[in-house]
Amino acid sequence: MSEVKYSKEHEWIKLESGVATIGITKHATEMLGDIVFAELPEKGSNVEKDGTAGVVESTKAASDVYTPVSGEVVDINQEIVDDPSKINQDPENSAWFFKLKIKDKSEMDSLMNKDDYDKFAKENNT
């Protein structure tokens, strides 16, 4: 069974047989407003836990996207680069950002479950 976890930087991560799919949360998209630009990591590159792995820009401002775990980028979602408005439409499903072959599953342990994240997002509504 796959589990979805959440980071304090408002990313979600879903782990399925050693491959993690990562995107930004609905709460993040609501704070950002209309997303008009997305930049993703390069396929084949390695990213480190809590490091920058992309950028999203709304009409208002630019915001870094962090990776909640380390790993090798095995796939990226070109559709959101071509049409960034898809991120606002379906952020926690079809508008995923990138997939990682993860290095260390224990990095998932410090992340939040849905209930904890919802509470966290409510308290940090900025």
Place this chain on the structure above:
Amino acid sequence: METKKTSLYQLHQDCNAKFVEFAGYQMPIQYSEGIVEEHKFTRNHSGIFDVSHMGQLFIYGGDELIKDLEKIFPLDLKNLKLNHSKYSFLMDKDAGIQDDLIITKIDEGFLIILNAACKDNDFKILKELLKEKYKMVLDENRSLIAIQGPKSSQILNEDVDGVKDLNFMSGNWFLFDNQKVYITRSGYTGEDGFEISIPNNFAEKLTRELINKGSKLAGLGARDTLRLEAGLCLYGHDLDKDKTPVEANLKWAISKERISKGDFIGSDIIIKQLNDGVTKIRVGIKPEGRIIAREKTRIFNQSDVHIGEITSGTFGPSVNGPVAMGYVENEFSKKNTKVFLEVRGKKYAANICSLPFYKKSYVKGVNQ
């Protein structure tokens, strides 16, 4: 200092506005539909903007006031017809822009619309320059509501009969609910539209009437993307004290007749720059990809030499791509010059382009 609220604050709240502090005011940056939708609705239909934070300065006087104001503004005010408006600037002696503004000739004198962040300082400067000879009122009892977009004329005319006959950059007094409102056909979005100066107590009523007729509120976020697509400057970003109107590529707003005499504040520098040219100049900049270059982004030439800076940049919803303005060294200001923008450490190709990014559709001479 406590942040001020406009007379539409409650209405903004009712419409789920997200607020930001802007020039000491709580202002709506967007409503629930978001900047892109508000922008597009304004271009296709009509958007209502609360711009009550802007200064409405009434200066009362006759021929002597006209002469005194001509010593300040580079305008041919003695030939400005009653109820006609001009875009201009308040400059310092070095022609640095202290504010940009719209000045309208009214019966009793002039009405000047000033930027919110500058209005108190402008008032002080003008009072000193005019040596307190004239009655000056920076009116806090009136709100300023803009309605912008192709349907504005039809919608506003239902509430205020006769506005549809106004020409672009002209105005008049009208009645709304037995209140005197001053309406000009103007705006800052690149669309046909109106700005309505109305007593505070009636601003919400008028705005609700306009919403009932199909118009929608739009926030400062959409106002910014609209004005940037229209190639219009935002004070504090594209214009400031370190830039002159010639450098800002706004020499069209300086009266030729007044340049020949050269007897206004900053005229020495203006004339010198018009004759000798300038070293930096404001241009439109279009990134080649989707990258957004925001304010303070550094601009480089093809030999990787730093040649300027972006002063405004965003994503233009109607252009469906990034748009920007900035200042570059004069020799790189020609249309189609290739430049590079440094964003997050990488250089991205862009081209100098003519403004506006989005073609205006102002109504000119409906009575002619």
